[in-house]
Amino acid sequence: MSLYTNLSYSLLCPFQLLLDLAFQTDKKAYLDVSRLAFTPFGELNSPNEWINLESLGNIVPIRAQQLIKYLSPYLSKTLCIHIYLDERRLSSDNLYSLLLLAEELPQLTLFFYIAEDENPCREQLTQLFTAKNSVDIHFAKSNTIQAFHQAQLKELRPHQQAVLASKGFKFDSALNINLLIGYAWTLLKTGAYEIGTHLLEEARSSCENIQDADMLLLHLQLIRFHSHQYEKLALEPYPPFFSGVDADSTKYLYYLKAYAATLTRHLDIAEIYFEKAGINEHLPLADEFSLYQLNIFALYSVFQQKADLAYRLEKKIEQFAQDHQLDSIGLKYVNFINIARLHKKAHEYPLSLSYYEKAYKIISQGGYTTSDHIYYNMNLGSLHEAAGDFKAALLFWINAALHWLVAENPYALAWRPKLILCQEKTTELNHPLLLSDVVRFFHHKIDNLLDKAGIPEPKATEQYFHFCLNHPALLKEACYVHNGLILYSSYQITPPVFEELKPLADYLSSLLKHMLNFNSDYQTLVIDDSVQNLYQIDKQQARILASVNHCQRCYWNGESLTLQKITSNELQSGLILSLSELIEDAEKEEHLLKLKYKRSFLNKTLDDEDEINIFLALKEGDHSKASQQLLSNLPLLQRLLYKKIICLQINPEK
Structure with missing residues (x-):
């Protein structure tokens, strides 16, 4: 499969590369990608919201990955992309899109068409993609592109402009300062900030009105910030x-x-x-x-x-x-x-x-x-x-x-x-x-x-583990608590880590196998993220964690513990089960419950009756009833932990 993207213009949609690919593959994918590409990560109207968003991480690759999930079912496993840059550099939204496509596809071939050999992006792209065994990367001068490819590229431009217009950003020849500023903020909040700052820089450099130039500078600096x-x-x-x-x-x-x-x-x-x-x-x-x-x-x-x-x-x-x-x-x-x-x-x-x-x-x-x-x-x-x-x-x-x-x-x-x-x-x-x-x-x-610490470096092991974050659907076999480490083992095989992360996965496999004396038959090590402030977990708390995750065995600092069914009182005495304190509001609508968090990127809507009932019971202070229901339905407990609706904390009085 060969696809094309035209990135030679300064005025582009956010994640234009993925929009162009979606346009050439499937109508539904194109609509989904177009919608999400323009969806902000939140209102982001206060410093507090921006600081909270920083905890989510770099939103540019996050949004790129979200868009690729819509697009990847329609891409062949062997994909060739012709990328027309001309004198432009590859903005971060499109760069991360390519990096994540390279992880998604078994074979990816990239042809970059640039104006000159010394295009500043050439060295960077070579460095980033040569580490990926599944990627072949080629460069050619813009004027060498074949007529067939030129026709494909020209066909894309009207659709790029049509998407912008459909989102309320129809730019005529005359500079509309307010529209441009509004679009730059949209780009920032969707993860494509580089396009926005470049547009503002271009507009300001050609602006003859001092008042307009000052206004452009104000918003340029805010977006850079x-x-x-x-x-x-x-x-x-x-x-x-x-x-x-x-x-x-x-x-x-x-x-x-x-x-x-x-x-x-x-x-x-x-x-x-x-x-x-x-x-x-x-x-x-x-x-x-x-x-x-x-x-x-x-x-x-x-x-x-x-x-x-x-x-x-x-x-x-x-x-x-x-x-x-x-x-x-x-x-x-x-x-x-x-x-x-x-x-x-x-x-x-x-x-x-x-x-x-x-x-x-x-x-x-x-x-x-x-x-x-x-x-x-x-x-x-x-x-x-x-x-x-x-x-x-x-x-x-x-x-x-x-x-x-x-x-x-x-x-x-x-x-x-x-x-x-x-x-x-x-x-x-x-x-x-x-x-x-x-x-x-x-x-x-x-x-x-x-x-x-005077600990000898472990020898490489013959069997390396897969690694994944804890998930309700994953069957765990044993729980290992080793001071501040909480891990679960599983016989299930989970997807491998990114190819470039494999040396770290192999290294940690050897280290953890040596430290915790793992059974060599395990396929996957599961990382716990449900318990915060991991200090001095005692034996009873370790047993509770193992039971909550439906484990068959539990090891505490190397000691094998006997597991038995835990009661509601034992659960509450060892680990505190409560609603997330970051939930600041809940709105009931028919069969739905909309949860608003103090960190807005966590906002979610519940449609499962059992989940809603547990939430309401805990909100009303009926912890005994909620604990009994959750202990009789461990998959429900695991789902609520995974969704960050309830949380477990170590009881400081233990």
Whole structure:
């Protein structure tokens, strides 16, 4: 099967490559892909919503993967794509689409048609795709494309424009500033930010009206801010004064520049724009936005070697949020993480640990994402390593590696853990993720901690395990609890990890087989993500986890435990079963129940009567009745845990 995509225009739909492929394959797929491509990840109208979205991870590959699920049934296993770029570079939405198609298909051939041999995307594309054995990549000059291919490409353009018009974005020859700005924000919220910023940059460079140019700059900088294009934001020249935006917007532009300059360590620029924005250590705290302003000034103070000042400012933020009972998950999470880091910097490890726990408690109760699990374990691993507890650090880093290994989309790593795992600078945040970089980092980190802990590196095993995240449909045979590790074994064979992740999977297979003495007949190791704050799980709690997951056997720190049917009282005494505290509202509509979460990307609608009844029983405080029903219907319990409607937490009184 040979398909075509025309990406030689600046004005494109989000994920245009996938839309073009869908147009040439199936009408229903085309409608589904067109609809989802323009669907935002949420309203995203507040800083708190944007911070929460960061926990979901990089939304560009997330959306690409969602779209491919609609498209892949209509693609042949051997696919050739002709990609016409001409003088354009491949934007991240289309790049991740190709990377994920390469994982989906056994054989993918890519022909890139570019204007010149020195097209900047050529080296990047070669580096990204040569690691994939299933991909053949070729480059040719644009003017060498055959007439047949040219006709196919020209046919696509009217359909690209028709989709834009159908979504309310009909662009005529005259520049419509408001329409363009609106489209740029749509692109940002759907995961195709690069197209939007490029359109705004082009419009501003040709704009002769000063007021319009200022308005374009305001929205360009805002979109760069939310898409982590901090280097471009920090280095964007500002006019001596702004005539097209009001005083508050001008001040906000200064704040954005100071923020980005701080993160990219352009501290001389940050100093100038903090002063212009009126942000300093004496900033009066009046609302949530002022807390965000003081928070970035605290980080600036750290970089200025003023950690004591930064600590006072972060504690001031904490006290204000407490006094005014602010319910901003994102703000409090960032504040507690920053205080934890400052305690760690001062070698106050118990205090650092307590603030990390405070930070993650806010997003627990069913709110952890895969990126949260990864970052949590990385932070705790780094803390224990700094404190000299290398065995504890090792377990946390193994946990971090396992959660990335079983992620539905390993490319979707959130930007904070990506900085560490890819050894990047903040200026490189928007570079595409190289899976091999993360594999290499985890391997080196775990090897290093094994050496520090005096544990010999295990020999390679002859049998390697498949890995997957816990799922209700998966039959588990045994539960293994080893300090902070919770794993299940299964005889089922699950889909393999991405090809580039296989060296990490093989390495962890050998390591875990050695640590936990696994039965060699197991096919799959299942990673638990239902229990947060994994500290000192006792034998009874381990038994409960095994029973909840319908395991036949249970091992606790190497000791084989006897399993028996658990009662409602035993369940509640060992592990606390409750509704997710992140559910802030529930709306009943006939046979449906719409759940609204404090992290909007978790919002969902229930249509299963049993699930709805359990939710209502727990909401009314009838925990005994709900526990009895769930214990008699373990698949229902597992479904509710998987959907993050209920959660299990270790009983701190045990």
